Amino acid sequence: MQTLQTSTPARLCYLHLASKAPQQQVDFYRRLLDMDSQAQADGSWLLQGPQRAMLVSPADHSGLLAAAYDLGSPTSLSLLRARLTERGCAIDAIDSPLLEAGAFQIRDPQGRQTVFGVSRGTPGSLLPGMPGRLQHVVFQTTELEAMIDFYVNTVGFTVSDTVVDQQSGQLTTCFLRSDDEHHSLAFFRGSKNEWDHHCYETNEWNDIRDWGDRFAKERITLFFGPGRHGPGNNLFFMVVDADRNRLEFSAELEITEASRPAGVWPQEEYTLNSWGRAWIRS
Ligand SMILES: [Fe+2]
The missing domain is CATH 3.10.180.10 (2,3-Dihydroxybiphenyl 1,2-Dioxygenase, domain 1)
Incomplete structure (x- = not known):
């Protein structure tokens, strides 16, 4: 396909x-x-x-x-x-x-x-500022299977990894790619249908440090991370913006070949943050 x-x-x-x-x-x-x-x-x-x-x-x-x-x-x-x-x-x-x-x-x-x-040029690519390319967006959904079906079979996204609750066998998360990056879209099963977060991909770990220092200067505390996600293998942390929307800064996101089969991960803290505590959506 x-x-x-x-x-x-x-x-x-x-x-x-x-x-x-x-x-x-x-x-x-x-x-x-x-x-x-x-x-x-x-x-x-x-x-x-x-x-x-x-x-x-x-x-x-x-x-x-x-x-x-x-x-x-x-x-x-x-x-x-x-x-x-x-x-x-x-x-x-x-x-x-x-x-x-x-x-x-x-x-x-x-x-x-x-x-x-089709983007008008490469917007802002020459503008000054700290590195962070808008890279992915994530939602919570009450209808995870239906969303996967639509985004895969109608739109053409590819499943990179899923997370499964091992006791119930139910899917809890799905990471979807639209190019060679591990995910540009993902869905978490939740009790509500809401925007989960969006993410900026930086060039390296030191950029994560510099973004963390920038938020620290304004006394904006990280609410999740720093850590490393299992699926996607990316380093990350998350903060909230003025409307309390969640945003993430990331580095080292996996590059995924078209032929790679979809992975399956157990629903546990280690999967969502292999360095420590995880934010488990409910
Ligand atoms: Fe993310």
Whole structure:
């Protein structure tokens, strides 16, 4: 079967956030993530930093409106569009200040929106700031199997690793890739359907140290990590932003060959953090 990885590799390129307090949120990402902001005509803010970008729209709630993936070329984008249409997935055209004309969005069976397009240049890659490429987004879901079915069989993601509760035999987590990186999307089984976190991939362990020091200066404490995840083998820590959305900084994420079979890990703290205590979603 054709997958995103083997036929139309896709990379996360920006997130579209809703915010009840957009000014505070914009200020957080400007100050702590070296992002520049531009007010947009529709009242949103466009934020760009080195290899990371975000749209923040005022709303009566805070959270994620959409995650956008860059297909790299119009040819790949039309191949993906044709494949999604063939598989019965509804497609809506969208305009985005970060994507060339022709971008579109889809909705998963629980209503999450994913945008696909071709990035306008490499947004912010030459901007000054600490290294951290927007790399993955993760959700909690009450319907894990249905989400895996949609993202694998309709969209074309590949399962890199799953985590299984050994007593019940139930899947608890699934890591999905859209190119050679271990995961650009993941789902945890939870009692609610909510945004779990997003992640910035740095160049090395010392970058994790420097990001930790930056948050320390503002008295923002890490709530998970530093540690190393089992699936993906990446070093990490997590903090929260001005709206209490969780964000992660990572290094050494596994590169996964297309031929590698999906792995299975037991649901235990060691899997989620081989260095210590883990945040177990419930
Ligand atoms: Fe993560």
